[in-house]
Each structure stands twice: as structure tokens, then as C-alpha cells.
Amino acid sequence: MKTVNQKAWFLVLPVLVLVAFSAVIPLMTVVNYSVQDTFGNNVFFWAGLDWFRDTLESERMWASLGRQLVFSFTILVIEVVLGVIVALNMPKRGFWVSFCLVTMSLPLLIPWNVVGTIWQIFGRVDIGLLGYTLGQLGIDYNYTQDAGDAWFTLILMDVWHWTSLVALLAYAGLKSIPDAYYQAAKIDQASRWKVFRYIELPKMRGVLLIAILLRFMDSFMIYTEPFVVTGGGPGSSTNFLSIDLVKIALGQMDLGPAAAYSIMYFLVILLISWVFYTVMTNLDREGGTR
Amino acid sequence: MAKITLDDLAHSYLPDPQGEDDYALKELNHVWEDGSAYALLGASGCGKTTLLNIISGLLTPSRGRILFNDADVTHAPTTERNIAQVFQFPVVYDTMTVRDNLAFPLRNRGASESYVAERVAAIARMIGMEAELGRRAQGLTADAKQKISLGRGMVREDVNALLFDEPLTVIDPHMKWELRTQLKALHHEFGHTMIYVTHDQTEALTFADRVAVMHEGRVVQIGTPSELFERPEHTFVGYFIGSPGMNLFEAEVRGDRAVIAGAEVPLGQSYGRPTGRVEVGVRPEYVRLAGDGAGLPAAIRRVEDVGRHKIIRLDVGGRNVSAILDEGTPVPADAGAIRFEPAGVNVYENGWRVKPQDGERAR
Known part of the structure; x- marks a missing residue:
């Protein structure tokens, strides 16, 4: 007769504990807050889906989401195009390769709040190099007062900070192309554009999709840099989702609405990432079998 | 089509070559007669590919001149030389269909679509890929890809020379014979100057009218298969050819x-x-x-x-x-x-x- 021994379940226990403390319990705490209300003193009331309904009806949330989408797609377009152009123009061999790689990695090594501080000062009209110079050139620039200038500064900062990442990934893709492809293209008398379109772009597609996914997720969650530079202002013109969320959660101590907000924020990121992922795997499959 | 003259040619990959040992290709004077089929035979690393790339313009020689007929093309870019070259490993444009791959060199030279269609059909028949013309080139087997590369090399009729750099390495043995026979038939029909690089003596001797044997960066003998067999000019030719x-x-x-x-x-x-x-x-x-x-x-x-x-x-x-x-x-x-x-x-x-x-x- 076969004996049944259930003791092996204990072997799974460490993983369960780890996952519980690292993901499940924190997430459930948020879920817990999102369906309750409180008047303080640690006394909670059941609120059902009211916070979700409130958040969905909040104009402030939709405005932040809109700004967030515009910001993410703007920097994605600029950084991907610029990154590819930079990668195409980097030397392929010799001393300057390491020089370019190191120089380009520098912005990636700077902590977020330091990047914010750098640009906060850089853009100031009284002492900042950028702000002061623009002022002297007669250009009316002031990121603390003009919404357009604030957007311009934040986008410029993000491009400065992250284009290198796209460029490095694209460069890795380019380096993997064997010389024979370029030689064959010369023999076939392909123009520079056709070399890019039919050799370089297809070979870079994989890494570019990863770059787009990374940059999308990261920029959609951006908090520290705009918080340091503009703090969401002027007015609420640079109030992105994370900044808005922190204002609700810590500024107003509205834990219930903030929890509902977080969950929906998380679901939006998950949804858009899933769309990107599906599109990119479908592109691959289409290429393989058609 | 052209007669190709190598005049006092030598090449080194080093910026400042000193002795003879620094040269990947040692001094070479030779005329590749218009319309002949040549094989360039030698062990790996003897300079065959270097010589081929110099002829096609992918490399500029350290010394000497290359003439096509009587025009000096030493510094002319590949595009101006109008040469077809097939490489050892297949190169296909993954995102294009097989048809577009074959048409690519013709379209780049602005050929009319009716001419392109006619040539592509002829080449597809020759390489036996008529059924796959509408398919994307990505995901094909290595030998199918190499057949496409060969096809792209042969699709232009007006090339000055056709260069092959060990093109059949990745192809199945039975297909090898067939393709080699077709290359030879193509040569008889159109009379292109052809240079075929290989380390396989059977391939060289069956393909070419004349075989150039290379050894350590030097062409040691150029002759018909029977000359190479009966009167090897160098001991290397003696033991490299023959089994x-x-x-x-x-x-x-x-x-x-x-x-x-x-x-x-x-x-x-x-x-x-x-x-x-x-x-x-x-x-x-x-x-x-x-x-x-x-x-x-x-x-x-x-x-x-x-x-x-x-x-x-x-x-x-x-x-x-x-x-x-x-x-x-x-x-x-x-x-x-x-x-x-x-x-x-x-x-x-x-x-x-x-x-x-x-x-x-x-x-």
C-alpha cells in the first residue's frame, strides 16, 4: 500500500513566507485601506467601493493621468529616436568606444534626487546657468512661473538622464550585426537609409522594445525628479500621478482614497505594459512564420 | 564584364607594416582574364578572402593598383565597381520576402519592375525557390538562406565580376553539386569573370578553368587543374592538391x-x-x-x-x-x-x- 506523506509541504513554507512579507501582505494592507474609512484613533468603518468611485469621478485624477500619458509618450519618442541616432554615430572599435560608453553612462549613475537638484539649480533664472543664460539672451524663461517652461525643463531633464540607456541598448544591438551584412549591403548597392531600414532596425528591434518597455514603466512612475524641480507646479501643471498620490496620502492623510488611487495606478501600469508585451511578442511571431 | 589587373598589389592589416611577415597578402601581379572562371584555393588564413575583398572594394590595399579593363579602381568604392559577391555565411534581409531579397540589388540600381520580375523569376527557378518567393526570409534554413544570397549575387546581368567566398560551406552535399553545376552553366551562358574562393580542391578543380593556389599570403601557382597536378611549381601545391x-x-x-x-x-x-x-x-x-x-x-x-x-x-x-x-x-x-x-x-x-x-x- 502506498503511504501518503504530506510533510513535503513544509519545504514550500520559506517561499510562502518570503512572498507573503515582500508582496502579499503590503499589497493587502493597501487593499484593506481602500475599502475602509476612518475618523482617526485607529477606528475603521466599511466603505465598500466608495473610494474607487470617488477617484474615478475625480477630475484631478484624470488630469494627472492625462499629463502623465503626455509626458511618458513625449519622452519615449524623443529618447528612442535620439538614442538610436546616438548609437548609430558611436564608434564601433578603438579607444573612443570606451570613452563614449563611460561618458554616456555617467547620467545613469546619478541618484534621482541629485538629478532633480542639478536641474532645479541649472534652470534657476537668478543663479542657474541655463536660466540665467536664456534670460540674458532675452528669452522669457522661468520654470517656476510658466507651465510650458516647467514642462520643457522636465522633459529636457528626463532626456538628459535616460537617453543614454536607450543609446547603450541600441548600441548593443548594433554591435551584434556581423560585418558580412554591411559588406553584402555595399555589394547590393544599398543606400544608407536602406541599410538602416533593412539591416540595422530589424536587428535592433528586440533591444528597442525592451528599452521602450523600461522607459515607459519608469517614466510613468516618475516622482523624485519633478518633485524636486517643480513640486508639481506651477499650479498643478506638472502634477503627475505619483506626485498627486503622495499629496493625497501624506499631504492630506486621506489613506482610503490614496489606497484606491494606488491600486488603480498599479492596474494601469500593468495594463499598458501588458499591451506593449503582447504587441512585441506578436511582432516576433509574425516575423517568424509568415 | 571586365578584365581585372592586379598591379604590384600587397595588403597588410597593420597600419605600419615592417617586414614581409606583416603582410596578409604579399606582392602580387596578375591579370584575371575577362570571362574566365578562376578558383582561389588555399588553406584557411592564407589571404584568399583578403584578396577577394580588395577586388570588390571592401578593403583598400596598402600598396599597388587594381584595374578594371584599363580604369584604375584602387580607391573606387564598391558601388562604383559593380561587382557581385557572395559570402561564406548567408546574408539575407530578414524582414523582406524572398522575392524582395532577390530584387534588392536590381531595385537599388533603379531597374524597371518588369525587368526585375523577369530576372527574379529566372533566378528563383535556378536556385529552386519558386514556391517560397512570397515568404519572409526570416526563419528559413541556413542553406535556403545561402541560396538566396547566391541568387542575389547572380541577379544582375551586367556585373564586372562575380566573386564567391566559400559560398557552399553551409549547403548540403547533394545541393552543393547541383549549385556548382548551375554556377558553371551560368558561366558558360553569360561569360562573367568569376573568382571562386575555396579550401576544397575538388570544388576548385571542378569549377574553374584556372586555379590559383595561395599559401601564406602568396599566390604560388596559377594553372589549369592538370598543370597543378603534373607540375606543381611549389611543394605546397604538391601536397595540397591530390589525395x-x-x-x-x-x-x-x-x-x-x-x-x-x-x-x-x-x-x-x-x-x-x-x-x-x-x-x-x-x-x-x-x-x-x-x-x-x-x-x-x-x-x-x-x-x-x-x-x-x-x-x-x-x-x-x-x-x-x-x-x-x-x-x-x-x-x-x-x-x-x-x-x-x-x-x-x-x-x-x-x-x-x-x-x-x-x-x-x-x-
Whole structure:
């Protein structure tokens, strides 16, 4: 007769504990807050889906989401195009390769709040190099007062900070192309554009999709840099989702609405990432079998 | 189509080459006649691909000139030379269909669509890929991809020369024969100048009218297959071509006699008194087994029956020597010596062939 021994379940226990403390319990705490209300003193009331309904009806949330989408797609377009152009123009061999790689990695090594501080000062009209110079050139620039200038500064900062990442990934893709492809293209008398379109772009597609996914997720969650530079202002013109969320959660101590907000924020990121992922795997499959 | 002249050509991959050893391609003067099919034969790393890339303009030589007909193209870019080249490993444009791949070189030169369609159809028939024309090139097998590369090389009719860089390495053996035959047919039909790089002697000898054998960055001999076989100008040609290669014996040569391992051997012709490192080279086809001991003492170590003939492996004074015996001839049980057919004897001085004093023997 076969004996049944259930003791092996204990072997799974460490993983369960780890996952519980690292993901499940924190997430459930948020879920817990999102369906309750409180008047303080640690006394909670059941609120059902009211916070979700409130958040969905909040104009402030939709405005932040809109700004967030515009910001993410703007920097994605600029950084991907610029990154590819930079990668195409980097030397392929010799001393300057390491020089370019190191120089380009520098912005990636700077902590977020330091990047914010750098640009906060850089853009100031009284002492900042950028702000002061623009002022002297007669250009009316002031990121603390003009919404357009604030957007311009934040986008410029993000491009400065992250284009290198796209460029490095694209460069890795380019380096993997064997010389024979370029030689064959010369023999076939392909123009520079056709070399890019039919050799370089297809070979870079994989890494570019990863770059787009990374940059999308990261920029959609951006908090520290705009918080340091503009703090969401002027007015609420640079109030992105994370900044808005922190204002609700810590500024107003509205834990219930903030929890509902977080969950929906998380679901939006998950949804858009899933769309990107599906599109990119479908592109691959289409290429393989058609 | 063009006659290609290499004038005092040499190439080094180093920026400042000093001695001869620094050159991947040593000084070379040669004319590739218009409309001939050549094979460039040699071991890996002997400079074959370097030479090919210089002709197609992918590399600029360190020294010398290249002329197409009489125009100097040494510094002309690949595009201006109008050359087709097929590489060792397949290059296809993954995102294009097979049809667009084949049409690519023609469209880049602004050919009319009706002409493109006609050429693509002809080439697809030749490489046997008519059924796959509408398919994307990505995900095809390596030999299908290489057939596309070959097709792209052959699709232009007006090229100055067609260069092949070991193009059949990745292709199935039975397809190899078929494609090689088709290349040869193509050559007969259109008379392009063709240069075919390979390390496979069978491929070289069956494909080409004339074979250039390269060794350590130097072209050591250019000749017809039979010249390379009968009169190798360099010992490298002797042992690289032929299966098994030529037997080489260290010898002392005095006129028409040679002393090999203490035994005297008649050479049939007089070679004077060559100095330096002197060798006598005899192909296994011209080595005869002798029973009576008149000749070089030899002991049979092994007999390999390869079907159409037998290869006899012998020990001559501690050296390995091969002889070839017709399939029907029995191996003499008492063979204790070998003799050479005088017609098959060549004498080498420091690796290079010595001409007989009274002229070449008629064969």
C-alpha cells in the first residue's frame, strides 16, 4: 500500500513566507485601506467601493493621468529616436568606444534626487546657468512661473538622464550585426537609409522594445525628479500621478482614497505594459512564420 | 564584364607594416582574364578572402593598383565597381520576402519592375525557390538562406565580376553539386569573370578553368587543374592538391641522379646541381612497387582500398610514403622497394620547382 506523506509541504513554507512579507501582505494592507474609512484613533468603518468611485469621478485624477500619458509618450519618442541616432554615430572599435560608453553612462549613475537638484539649480533664472543664460539672451524663461517652461525643463531633464540607456541598448544591438551584412549591403548597392531600414532596425528591434518597455514603466512612475524641480507646479501643471498620490496620502492623510488611487495606478501600469508585451511578442511571431 | 589587373598589389592589416611577415597578402601581379572562371584555393588564413575583398572594394590595399579593363579602381568604392559577391555565411534581409531579397540589388540600381520580375523569376527557378518567393526570409534554413544570397549575387546581368567566398560551406552535399553545376552553366551562358574562393580542391578543380593556389599570403601557382597536378611549381601545391598529396623526399641531386636516404634514384632528366633545401617530389600515382629491390627500399605498412583504387602506405627510411595502385592490380606480396615513373618526378629547391636543363618533357 502506498503511504501518503504530506510533510513535503513544509519545504514550500520559506517561499510562502518570503512572498507573503515582500508582496502579499503590503499589497493587502493597501487593499484593506481602500475599502475602509476612518475618523482617526485607529477606528475603521466599511466603505465598500466608495473610494474607487470617488477617484474615478475625480477630475484631478484624470488630469494627472492625462499629463502623465503626455509626458511618458513625449519622452519615449524623443529618447528612442535620439538614442538610436546616438548609437548609430558611436564608434564601433578603438579607444573612443570606451570613452563614449563611460561618458554616456555617467547620467545613469546619478541618484534621482541629485538629478532633480542639478536641474532645479541649472534652470534657476537668478543663479542657474541655463536660466540665467536664456534670460540674458532675452528669452522669457522661468520654470517656476510658466507651465510650458516647467514642462520643457522636465522633459529636457528626463532626456538628459535616460537617453543614454536607450543609446547603450541600441548600441548593443548594433554591435551584434556581423560585418558580412554591411559588406553584402555595399555589394547590393544599398543606400544608407536602406541599410538602416533593412539591416540595422530589424536587428535592433528586440533591444528597442525592451528599452521602450523600461522607459515607459519608469517614466510613468516618475516622482523624485519633478518633485524636486517643480513640486508639481506651477499650479498643478506638472502634477503627475505619483506626485498627486503622495499629496493625497501624506499631504492630506486621506489613506482610503490614496489606497484606491494606488491600486488603480498599479492596474494601469500593468495594463499598458501588458499591451506593449503582447504587441512585441506578436511582432516576433509574425516575423517568424509568415 | 571586365578584365581585372592586379598591379604590384600587397595588403597588410597593420597600419605600419615592417617586414614581409606583416603582410596578409604579399606582392602580387596578375591579370584575371575577362570571362574566365578562376578558383582561389588555399588553406584557411592564407589571404584568399583578403584578396577577394580588395577586388570588390571592401578593403583598400596598402600598396599597388587594381584595374578594371584599363580604369584604375584602387580607391573606387564598391558601388562604383559593380561587382557581385557572395559570402561564406548567408546574408539575407530578414524582414523582406524572398522575392524582395532577390530584387534588392536590381531595385537599388533603379531597374524597371518588369525587368526585375523577369530576372527574379529566372533566378528563383535556378536556385529552386519558386514556391517560397512570397515568404519572409526570416526563419528559413541556413542553406535556403545561402541560396538566396547566391541568387542575389547572380541577379544582375551586367556585373564586372562575380566573386564567391566559400559560398557552399553551409549547403548540403547533394545541393552543393547541383549549385556548382548551375554556377558553371551560368558561366558558360553569360561569360562573367568569376573568382571562386575555396579550401576544397575538388570544388576548385571542378569549377574553374584556372586555379590559383595561395599559401601564406602568396599566390604560388596559377594553372589549369592538370598543370597543378603534373607540375606543381611549389611543394605546397604538391601536397595540397591530390589525395593523398605529393610525396616529398629530402635528396641530393647531381644532374640526372638523386640520392635519397642513401639510395641512388634516376630522375630521367638533368637538373644541374641545385643547392639549399633540395627535395624530390613524386605523386602517389607515379610511385611503382618493385619486387626485386631495385630502387628505394620500402616496407608496406597499410593498404587502404578506397573503391576506385588502392592507396598503399609505405615506410621509406622512416618516412611515410603513399602509392596508388589500380583497383584490379593485386598488391605484390614481396614488394620491398619503390621506383618512380620518370614523367612524374619533380625537383624542388627551397620549396620552388627546378626546371629540367633540357627543357620541359612533352607529356
